[in-house]
Amino acid sequence: MEGVYVTIGLEVHCQLLTQAKMFCRCSTDYIGKTPNTLVCPVCMGLPGALPVLNRKALELAIKTALALRCEILPEVVFHRKNYFYPDLPKGYQISQYDFPIGVRGVLEFALEGERRKVRIRRVHVEEDAGKLVHEGLGVERNVSGVDFNRAGIPLVEIVTEPDLHSPEEAKECLIMLRSIVRYLGVSDGNMEEGSLRCDANVSVSLSPDTQGAKVEIKNMNSFRSVFRALSYEVERQAALLREGKFPVQETRHWDEVRQVTVPSRGKEEAEDYRYFPDPDLLPFRIPQDMLEEIKATIPELPLQKKERFMREYELAEPEAHILVQDKDLAEFFEACVREFPAPRTVCNFVLTEVLKNLNAFNMTIRESKVTPGMLAELLRMVERKEIGISLAKGIFEEMFATGMSAREVMAKKGISFLTSERDLEKIVRQVIEENPQSVADYLGGKDKALHFLIGQVMKVTKGQANPEVVKNLLLRELTSGE
Amino acid sequence: MNLRDFRNFTIRDYQDLFAKGELVPRELLTIFLERIREVDSLLHAFLFVNEDRAFARAQKLEEEGRDRSVCPPLWGIPIAIKDNICTLGIPTTCASRILEGYIPPYNATVIERLEAAGAIILGKTNMDEFAMGSSTENSAYGPTRNPFDLERVPGGSSGGSAAALASLEAPLALGSDTGGSVRQPAAFCGIVGLRPTYGRVSRYGLVSFASSLDQIGPMARTVEDTITLFEIISGRDERDSTCAPYPPFSRAEIPQEEEVRKMIIGLPREYFSEGVDSRIVGTIEEVLKGLEKEGLTIREVSLPHTSYALEAYYIVAPSEASSNLARYDGVLYGLREGGEGTLQDMYFRTRTSGFGAEVKRRILLGTYSLSSGYYDAYYLKGMKVRTLVRQDFERAFQECHLLITPVSPVFPFFLGERTKNPYEMYLADVFTIPSAMAGIPALSLNCGYVDNLPVGLQIIAGPFQEGVLFGLALFLEQMLSLPLPLPEIGQQRRS
Structure with a gap:
């Protein structure tokens, strides 16, 4: 769009391909499983249960950060992100705060053949939450359930700088990111199944010198919906600006059915997550040889x-x-x-x-x-x-x-295909013998006669010969006969 | 056999009777169950008596028979468990309304180890709600009383375990110590309680109050039995990342008597200040004289940051608690106050009616300390003070082997005496908090009686120096030769 300046940053979560969850030994193979069958006291947050880090999750997160050319911080520190929600069994999520796995990386991708770059702000690892279930519970309405099979699956969070300037660019960047996590084997990157999730921050301005309000878009479940939601949002904000109005800083949800973004119902006040280092997990110093080993697998x-x-x-x-x-x-x-x-x-x-x-x-x-x-x-x-x-x-x-x-x-x-030109030569000679008139016509300058002869060969071979080869053979035979 | 016969028993004595066939586990269990029936309506040390399961287990042990060659050390011995330690199939409430009726689907690591050692879970003991308190008055199910004087508190938060041991309702118990919750009730009830080095005993299955401070501790009537229990519950556990990767404690770590006589004992002058009851100081000074007579060296040392430890503790512990207690939201287990309204309303009603006043106070304190804009001034500063406190101890242990201090500045106080003013109550832990903040081991041992009330002496050691600590404790116990407690419950009320 002319005169519209778009700034987009992405926040991507990928489920890591570990066998066991991040802090317990429950299986991560949760798709299609009966709710609450892949759970234990740890991932259910039962009183007294304690987390023990799955080293594999850490390795995969480090691998991701290395592939995105991040600086790897020497010590892994887990923080608790405190908030209340029924899908969060402990009342806090074990995540990372001021010491993520990696910072200051770069992701390169191509848009219409042209090389583009987006800076990576941070890569960190955290645990997934459970899933609220509102339907199919077979009980009265207004009852929701929680499935904790997904709770505790390791996620890598990748946050880009706001270096993207169009929905096309954002989409290509995301496709490249998925491609990379798949190349690395750290995630299957499936947006439809939710193993790759993407939120976006969009701001639009009518002048290159000013920055618009930051609007966060959630609930985009495919690459197409990322593109459409961002395109819609750019249009919406640009239209407001042209009317002399200003978009408000808020979180909006992409409505896949109506193909619009709508304001989230949640309260807009800034939430205080009261981050502090998780005292149940000691800081982990990444040994140099561990880094080298991971590097070698990229x-x-x-x-x-x-x-x-x-x-x-x-x-x-x-x-x-x-x-x-x-x-x-x-x-x-x-x-x-x-x-x-x-x-x-x-x-x-x-x-x-x-x-x-x-x-x-x-x-x-x-x-x-x-x-x-x-x-x-x-x-x-x-x-x-x-x-x-x-x-x-x-x-x-x-x-x-x-x-x-x-x-x-x-x-x-039953395709009796012709193994060699020699077989075909035989047929060609046979056709020449059987059609002296056509041969004479061709030699007399009638090119059409050649097509008839090719057709005859094709008929004998039930169409399995290569017409070009047949033509060349015929020409060779006819000219040599002269 | 009769309860009075057991007054001076150690676990080894019970094992001797089992070995000789003069006693069987069911018989022993019955004696303790009868004792509980007799006195617990007055004491209220137990929140749950595990009678049926315990009896079935005792019977099973008898049927399996006692293998003399490889007999597990606690074979047939009943043990009382503080109600914040998860026991499979047995209610675990932390003395809170919010966990009323909650039955864990798994055993804490210490429970697994006790059962593997042949112990029988006798019941769950009363405590301050979520271990927050110093008198057991913060229990949602009513206070425990001190067996020496029913008008007085048994200390807390492991008051139920301490009272059960002092009244011989149980021969062994587990408590937990975050800022003094094993040692202070042990002192108030005249028994022995150890707070181990942080990380020496697995916390897996201990309901978290303040994760960086919580430690399960053995409680017993004698130092000998405390050692036996500690050997069983200590040692690495892959389910607790904060558990040290060391083998269980071994008796071999305890020095011989002649080595103990050569020890230098430090007296931190900050622990013998004006605020301490002179009769407590007097009793401890008598003990110190005795030690000097036995050849030990007594030396004054200084722990200059002692007075800040308490303040820092009341930042750090509530901060962690505010997060640890977030899971009690009425969604998955425990109390739920449902009804009309939004999810927020349900959270609000559940937590309002499920938590007691002290727990709410600490959640608020902690939430405030961790809030953005306050974190650096409170939580972070609290952690820095903690480092200074630890360094105090490191310096002191360059001059001496062990420290001796009072456990509590006061004698067991009366019920209701300190409940009006939370800060008064917090002061009860002033001598137990610094070592907890430093993560080092400390033991409470009875060192005498004043007006029929026990006086607790605290021995503090460097990290993982429990062996040295037990060496002095055994020496002291023998030197003092005090009668083990068996107060006449309810008789002293009119005195």
Whole structure:
């Protein structure tokens, strides 16, 4: 929008992929489980129960902070964040305050092929709360339940500086963040299931020199809703400003049904969380070798991988961009290229046929039965002109559905494909012998006769020969016969 | 066998009778249960008597038989447990209305260890609500009375455990000490109580009051039994991050008598100031003379920050308490005052009716100290004072092995005497708070009687120096040879 200056900062929470919760040994595998079955005295906050830190949660949080190029603080200190809510069993959340895991990091991402940067203010680790259940309790109305299966699952909180200047930028930044946590294996980053949650601060101004009121947006449950909520909010605040009114500093919720943001019902007074160091947990000094060990486990990250793909495989930016978003897909591509060193061909096939089939079955590449070797074999057959590309696409669909190799699919389907040009040569010679008139016509200058001869070969091969190859063979035979 | 026969018994004596087949656990249990029936309506040391389960357990122990070669040290011994220590299937209320009827689904680590050692949970003892108090008058279920004089308090907050031991309703007990809650009632009731080094006993299952100060402590009628109990409950626990990674206490850490005679005992002059009852000072001075006669060296030392410790404690402890007690919100367990209105209304009603006045006072104090804008001036400063207090002790222990002080500046006071003025009540802990703030061990031992009221002597040691501390305590106990308490309950009322 012209003359509208937008400032956006993100606050992202990711559930960490640990086996056990952050301060007890309960399982974190809570999706679809009966409420309150993955609980113990510790995560239920029963009187007398005490937290014991799960080192794994700390490691994953440190890994995240390192990947975001944060400075790692030498000592991990947990603070209690005190507030009352029924999903918070202890009346406080164990979180971090003035000594987060990491500070002053950088996240790089791309918007329309252009490199962008957002500064990371802090990365810290904390425990998740339970979940209020308002429906399906089978009791009278006005009764809510609390499910504590989620309570105590470790979260990493990533706070950016307000360096983003459009909803598009915010969305791409968030997509990159998800991509990174997935590359790292620290979180599955699923917004719909709530393993990745994003709040945003938005302020809009009509002048580059002034800063608008900070409005916090919550309840955005997909990348699309982040984009739409922010776009709506920018419009709303800009419209107010144009009318000479000022947006108020507040928290607003994204209403997915009505596609609007609405003021939160909660009180607007600043809450005092009375942070203080949790006396149940001693400060943890991060040993240098622990840092080194974690550093060694950080893989090549999406942006680096993209740039390498563009350099090494001469891919265009948009193609490389899509390939690297999913680490598994990028690895599938590379493995395939190793066996069939034609990166452009592989890339085209992966971005069209492979993605099409994955989307159709709502699967990830990891779940697919087609291995890079199997795809390489298929592409090799196309290259050798043994099959045409359209047939290859059909065969791939079958491979994808059944897990069979290309040859197995063809055998099963009774596609007697032509193994060599020699077989085809025989048929070509036979067709030439059987159609002397057409041969004469062609030699007499009628180009159309050649098309008839190609058609005859195709008929004999039941359409399985490559027309281009057939044409070349015919031309060779006809000219050599002269 | 009869209760009077047990007056001077230690756990070892009971074990001898078991070994000889002259006593069985059910018989012993019955004697204590009868004693409780006889006197507890006057004392009110117990909030819950675990009669049926205890009896079943005693029977089971008998059926399993006593293996002489590997007999666990507390086999068949009943023990009273302060009601802020979680006991599986047995009510644990912290003497609060807000936990009325609450039955924990798990055992505290110390309870697991006691049961593994063969002990029988006799019942849960009365206390000041959430261990906040020095007289057991803050119990939501009515006060406990001092067995030596029913008009007087037994001290607190572990008053129930102390009274039960003094009246021989139980041979062993557990208390908890945050600022003196084991030692002060032990002194008021003439028994032995240890506050261990912070981190020496697991807090897992101890309902938190002030996490950085709370310690479960053994209480018994003799030093010998205190040691036995401490050996069982101490040692590392992976469920408590603040528990030190050391093995359980061992008797081998206690020095021999000749080493004790060579000890230098420090007397912190701040603990013998004007505010202390002269009869208490007099009694302790007699003891010190005795020690000198036995060859020990007595030396005056100084703990200059003593007077600030109390003030700092009443910042730090309530701050932690305000957070620890936030979980009693009526949602998941305990009292809920439901009814009309919002969630906030439910919280408000539940906490208003569930907590007593002293608990509310401390929640307010703590909430204030932690509030933004006040944190630096109160909580942070309190923690800094705490460091100074600890350094005082570190310096003192460069000059002496152990410190001797009074436990309490006053004799057991009358019920109601100090309830009007909370600050008066806080002063009762002035000599027990500094060592608690420093996290170091201290033991209360009876060192004499004045007008049939016991006088408590406190021995303070450096961190993890319980062995040295017990060495002197055993020496003193033997030197003094005082009769173990068995007051005639209710007889002294008219005197």
